[in-house]
Amino acid sequence: MSKIGWIEQELTSLKEQGLLADIRAIESPMDGWVSIEGRRVLNFCANNYLGLANHPKLREAAKGAIDQMGIGPGAVRTIAGTTTLHLALEKRLAGFKGVEAAITFQSGFAANLATIPALAGKADVLFSDELNHASIIDGARLSGAQIVRYPHCDPDGLRKVIEETAITGRAMIVTDGVFSMDGDIAPLDEICRVAEAAGCLLMVDDAHGEGVLGRGGRGIVDHFGLHGRVDVEVGTLSKAFGVVGGMVAGSRVIIDWLRQRGRPFLFSSAMTAPDVAACLAAVDLLAQSTEQVDRLWQNAEIFKSGMKKLGFDTGVTQTPIVPVMLREAPLAQQFSRCLFEEGVFAMAIGYPTVPKGKARIRVMNTAAHTSDDLARGLAAFEKVGRELGVIA
Ligand SMILES: *Cc1c(COP(=O)(O)O)cnc(C)c1O
Numbered sequence: 001m002s003k004i005g006w007i008e009q010e011l012t013s014l015k016e017q018g019l020l021a022d023i024r025a026i027e028s029p030m031d032g033w034v035s036i037e038g039r040r041v042l043n044f045c046a047n048n049y050l051g052l053a054n055h056p057k058l059r060e061a062a063k064g065a066i067d068q069m070g071i072g073p074g075a076v077r078t079i080a081g082t083t084t085l086h087l088a089l090e091k092r093l094a095g096f097k098g099v100e101a102a103i104t105f106q107s108g109f110a111a112n113l114a115t116i117p118a119l120a121g122k123a124d125v126l127f128s129d130e131l132n133h134a135s136i137i138d139g140a141r142l143s144g145a146q147i148v149r150y151p152h153c154d155p156d157g158l159r160k161v162i163e164e165t166a167i168t169g170r171a172m173i174v175t176d177g178v179f180s181m182d183g184d185i186a187p188l189d190e191i192c193r194v195a196e197a198a199g200c201l202l203m204v205d206d207a208h209g210e211g212v213l214g215r216g217g218r219g220i221v222d223h224f225g226l227h228g229r230v231d232v233e234v235g236t237l238s239k240a241f242g243v244v245g246g247m248v249a250g251s252r253v254i255i256d257w258l259r260q261r262g263r264p265f266l267f268s269s270a271m272t273a274p275d276v277a278a279c280l281a282a283v284d285l286l287a288q289s290t291e292q293v294d295r296l297w298q299n300a301e302i303f304k305s306g307m308k309k310l311g312f313d314t315g316v317t318q319t320p321i322v323p324v325m326l327r328e329a330p331l332a333q334q335f336s337r338c339l340f341e342e343g344v345f346a347m348a349i350g351y352p353t354v355p356k357g358k359a360r361i362r363v364m365n366t367a368a369h370t371s372d373d374l375a376r377g378l379a380a381f382e383k384v385g386r387e388l389g390v391i392a
Contacts, residue, residue, distance in 0.1 A: 077270050
């Protein structure tokens with residue numbers, strides 16, 4: 001057998017199990033509708049919560065930045081310097097979040113890989129929600145710290161594992177803010193009390209809460225009114241903000257430390273000038289008006305109640321993320337293909353993104369959809385759900 005024969009076998013096996021990721025090619029800007037294979041389809045997949053990915057203000061800002069600042073950063077920031085644009089964005093983000101300082105990274109994934117190993121090392125312990133995002137898991141592993149998983153969104157379970165763990169060094173609790181596959185919100189207020197009682201640092205990865213939760217989309221800390229009590233807020237600029245990039249918001253001391261010890265900051269180049277300018281425009285839009293955030297939640301309510309009325313199981317969601325639980329991966333894939341025939345782009349999600357036997361279609365509601373769009377989407381779910389015997 002060739003040296004890579006095993007990979008061919010693995011790929012074939014994934015395909016047979018209905019677990020091979022089938023990536024659609026998009027021929028238009030990311031928006032409420034997209035073109036795929038020459039057809040306009042309703043887009044229920046993107047984390048483009050506020051419809052900013054193709055917003056005229058962001059497009060204009062990106063073009064203006066190219067004319068003024070060019071594109072690439074030339075090298076990592078500690079070596080070739082950083083643009084005033086990057087510094088302006090970090091200042092704006094800190095102001096928006098109501099913290100002392102913020103730092104940006106190339107992605108939310110990179111933000112976790114930078115932050116966790118900078119704050120915890122071999123002698124330390126990380127308490128991590130069992131359903132945390134892959135980038136938290138990888139950042140935790142990279143840190144070399146002892147990783148203690150606690151039951152999902154369970155502050156009492158967390159308190160118990162902390163009591164049972166011999167902590168000799170430092171300790172940090174890490175949780176997703178909104179869990180992206182189920183749409184549930186971490187009980188950050190209670191987790192915060194546990195962290196304070198135990199003297200642990202607290203870090204939240206608010207990738208799906210940024211631009212969604214809190215006043216005007218200021219995130220989960222604002223949602224629970226926990227300003228000044230959560231040490232580290234990680235976020236992404238690729239979801240509600242509609243661009244790409246990661247950020248960390250917190251105290252000046254922690255942000256200064258990440259500039260010195262965050263490895264993706266020190267060894268990987270920064271976001272491009274048009275990315276940064278587009279992010280600045282996004283923060284401006286959010287700071288000016290809550291219109292997009294309000295429409296996002298209105299749409300989510302319409303869609304969720306419509307799906308419940310039709311008899312679909314939409315799990316435990318508390319946010320615009322709507323998991324449509326189908327359990328078996330091949331059924332979820334078939335459901336997704338049938339929806340596509342009906343002009344709706346909604347991807348099936350299976351193992352390893354969600355546990356085996358918990359395959360689903362995940363619908364992302366956004367402010368880019370009209371009430372007509374939602375009605376069409378619900379009609380497509382009704383038709384396919386009946387055809388495949390998922391609903392009566
Ligand atoms: C999406 C996501 C990330 C990664 O963000 P990118 O900017 O796409 O790299 C990190 N953490 C969580 C919880 C996420 O949902």
